[in-house]
Amino acid sequence: MLIGELSRRTGVHTHQLRYYESQGLLEPGRGANGYREYPDDAIVTVTQIRKLLQAGLSTQEIGYMLPCATGAGPDLEPCPELVATLRTRLGGLDEQIDTLVRTRQALHDYIDATERWVVQQTRACDTPPPGG
Structure with missing residues (x-):
């Protein structure tokens, strides 16, 4: 899915998604046209990022913890x-x-x-x- 669709489906502005990418929290692929292409599970990842930000965590802390996040909660596995x-x-x-x-x-x-x-x-x- 392209960045506009991810934005629409998550309610997160595209500039925020690009920021998450720059922080290493999202890793889109690139299509032949050079556009960012996000897998379907990026919706859950963005939801996890937003909830962890709401908990007051920095993007650096989230980068460390994101591999431990499961589900849309996020629930955290003990890493x-x-x-x-x-x-x-x-x-x-x-x-x-x-x-x-x-x-x-x-x-x-x-x-x-x-x-x-x-x-x-x-x-x-x-x-x-x-x-x-």
Whole structure:
């Protein structure tokens, strides 16, 4: 199948398919006319790539893991260091989440302090001067 048909059948833009090819994730053949020709199983491969990208994996990580992917899920067969790669990626995400939680709390603290200051200033302005 040509790249346009693969794009239509997977919902992935042709420039993305060419990018996947440049990253070594897709390997089309070439017809006599020089056009890319993808096998029928490229649909499953593209689906696997998209799902692994949604899981936050880089194309480099996907290139390493793609031979382990089976089905449209993708389900992953236990390849060497597969679980270690996934755990490393998960650990990185956990660190990012922890950083975001700390940043969120710091912003809340600044907002709370600023709002308390505004309330105190408003009350000070509403209080009549002594003996007045």
